[in-house]
Amino acid sequence: MRPSVLLLVSLTITGASASWFSSSSEYDEWSTPELKKWLNDHNINVPETYSQDELKGLVQSNWNSASQWTYDQYASAQKSFADLREASFDAWDESRLREFLLEQGVVEPKGPREQLVLLAKSRYAAYTSAASSFSAQASTAVYGDTAHQMTKSASSVAAQATREAARQLDDAKDYVYSTWEDNRLRNYLVEKGVLAKDAADKKRAELLALMRDAYAKTTTPIWEAWSDSYMREWLIAHDIVAPGAPPPKTDVLKAKMNQYYYDVNDRVWGTWTDSDLKSWLVANNVIKSDAQVKRDKLVKLIEDNYVNAQDTVWEAWSDSQMRDWLVEHGEKSVPAQREKLVKMMQAKYDDVATTSATYLTWPDARLRAYLRNHGLDESALPTSRPGLLQETRIRWIQTQTTFARIRDIVNSGVEATEEKLASILNMLTGEAKHGADSAKKGADSAKKQAEKGKENVKKATGEL
Structure with missing residues (x-):
């Protein structure tokens, strides 16, 4: 096994047994200047009006996030941070901020909204710092083509975080009016x-x-x-x-x-009219057609029900994909009508029906950007929302399972380190090759799926 490969894979193995947070009371005896210096050294904004107790509370809140993250900690945080950027916290209310901070291990998020925003931003800064750090460590492991492919796989999530973390706009240069006299x-x-x-x-x-x-x-x-x-x-x-x-x-x-263009807080229903919102809720049996509901309540009902609605879930599957899945899983008589296909899929594969994949709520623009970023050429982008969702689902499953599979290998009963590392290497290089092949075949994937779907229908209906 090459030394560079051992170094790269060890990032994952080391993190597998690491704890999330540590504790310390080192700062308990610090003076006000010492507290301010620590906060400034860690790029944490310090309100001028803060007392020593408030400064100490701010240090305490940021103490763990300011220390170097393990890979396990970083990987666990991906779900919370991948769809955010620093400016997102400015638009959140206190309730959402406290909920977010609780998820990040802050036992009792206290203080005014201003302090909660600062704390959330510091957690985000720690996450993006870890993303850059692990990406850099992966880059140093480059040794030949194989290691290069491993580097691309190991740093893909870090790259996603970097893409979402667009810098703050600068009044002096980033607006159309910035050059006005x-x-x-x-x-x-x-x-x-x-x-x-x-x-x-x-x-x-x-x-x-x-x-x-x-x-x-x-x-x-x-x-x-x-x-x-x-x-x-x-x-x-x-x-x-x-x-x-x-x-x-x-x-x-x-x-x-x-x-x-999309904002990380945008959802597909964000541009819907009140009539659109109500029509969807009525069609999905959430409210009665004669219900009188204000927009805020309509939006909340959509948020609570959208990802679990049958239409939403199966919109990410084409007819041919459902037919292929059913045939592969032993179904000998496959219907041609979509309505019957959906009903059969619902009964056959409950896990699909209850999925909560976040991309299901993304606006079309974000789906396009995601597909471009995952190798689909602009000329091959689907023109309909179902098409965008179907292509996204394929790539989503692939990218979301890579590091989960690594952790499965690391935590398996196989004791020989060399054997574990070989398994991870084979998985990652295969993943990289699969990604390249997917990009190459993106332009004609729809045509091949359609042809295969027709063939399966003929087989199922006895025409072949």
């Missing part, structure tokens, strides 16, 4: 009633901050307020535009953003 900014703010005509002159930084509320927050979609450079940066971060390619023109950038 001060007078133009001032006139716009006066016109919108944000500034009084006789108001004292404000500094440029203050004007730009006011523009963020008056201009950027009222723009729909949000990226319409972004500069060309920041739109390009977002597209590069999400693997839509190549970093070394010439900067696209404004109209091309906007077309790409329109096709692929």
Whole structure:
């Protein structure tokens, strides 16, 4: 076994037995300056009004997350952090913040909302730091083509976290108004009633901050307020535009953003009208057709029921995929009608019917971005939502099981380390090859599925 391979795989084995949190009371005797220094050294914002007790509480809350994470800790945190970025916490209410912090091991999240946001952001910073660290460690293990493929597999989740963690927008350069002269900014703010005509002159930084509320927050979609450079940066971060390619023109950038932009908090029903929401709930027997329900309640009902609805679950399966699955699992008579296929799948495979895969609620733009990032060429992207979901499901299963399979090997009864490492190596290199093959075949996958589906129908109905 090559030393580089041993180093890379040991990241997983070492983490398998590591504990999540440690404890310490080292900071109990620290003075106020020492507490502030520790917080500043760990890039944690310190409100000027905080007392020594509040500072100590902030250190305590961040103590574990500021220490180096084990791989096991990082892998366990993926589900919570993969769909977030730092700015997400600013939009959360106290209840959601406390719930999130409890999930991260903060036993009693206390303090005002401002402190909860700071604490959540520090946890996120620790996660992204761990992502970068493990990605870098994986990169140092590169030794030949095989090790390179292993590096790609081992760092794939870290790369996903990096893509989602887009940096904060800079008022001075990232908005369309960032290049406006001060007078133009001032006139716009006066016109919108944000500034009084006789108001004292404000500094440029203050004007730009006011523009963020008056201009950027009222723009729909949000990226319409972004500069060309920041739109390009977002597209590069999400693997839509190549970093070394010439900067696209404004109209091309906007077309790409329109096709692929999403916020991590966006859901497929986010743009639905009240009528759309109610129609879905009625069709899925959640409410009666004559029910009088306000929008907030309609949205909450959708959130609670969407992923478990039959239509939602089976929309991610094509007719041919269901036929193939049923034939492979011993069903000799397979119906041609989708309604009957769904009923048979429901009865045959309950685990599929009760899935809670988060991609089922993603808007179409996020599904497109995910597929592009997972090797599907833009020309092969499905044009319908069911098609997008079906292609996403295939790749989702593949990427979500890689490290789970590694942990199964590590925790198995096989005692010989070399044998374990060989099993992991074979699994990862096979995974990398499978990913490359999937990308190569993406353009004609739909055609092959259709042909195979027709053949299975003929076999099942006795026509062959």
